[in-house]
Amino acid sequence: MATRAYDDTPHQADPLRRTRLRWRARRGLLENDLILQRFLDRHEHDLSDADVAGLTLLLDLPDTDLFDLLLEKSAPQGALAIPDVERVLAALRAA
Numbered sequence: 001m002a003t004r005a006y007d008d009t010p011h012q013a014d015p016l017r018r019t020r021l022r023w024r025a026r027r028g029l030l031e032n033d034l035i036l037q038r039f040l041d042r043h044e045h046d047l048s049d050a051d052v053a054g055l056t057l058l059l060d061l062p063d064t065d066l067f068d069l070l071l072e073k074s075a076p077q078g079a080l081a082i083p084d085v086e087r088v089l090a091a092l093r094a095a
Contacts, residue, residue, distance in 0.1 A: 017052075018044060021040070021044075021052060021055070021056075022040055022044070024056070024059050025037065025040055025055075025059060027063055027066070028063055029063035029064070029066075029067055031067060031070075032063055032066055032067055032070065035070055035092060035095060036092070038095050039091065039092050039095040042095060043091060043095070050084045050087075051084065051087065051088050051091075053084050054082070054083075054084030054085040054086075054087060054088040054089075055088045057079070057080055057082075057084075057085050058080070058085060058088065058089065058092075061080075069089060070089075070092055070093060072093065076089065
């Protein structure tokens with residue numbers, strides 16, 4: 001039986017990947033931390049791999065840039081201006 005590579009394992013099928021995502025969502029800026037934790041508490045088990053990819057791109061941002069996006073002070077630009085990011089961002093704003 002072949003072993004699947006880490007990147008091939010769906011997010012929902014891998015508890016370790018879900019734990020890592022929660023850990024990455026912990027932020028230095030309390031406001032971001034609260035928004036992200038509330039979002040994951042409500043939607044973690046419904047996230048698709050595409051949603052996780054979009055969220056991962058957002059988590060790569062510095063706290064101030066992420067906060068500006070969450071408060072709609074700025075819009076996704078460049079590599080962030082993709083449907084996966086925009087969909088997750090809209091859900092984060094509604095959380």
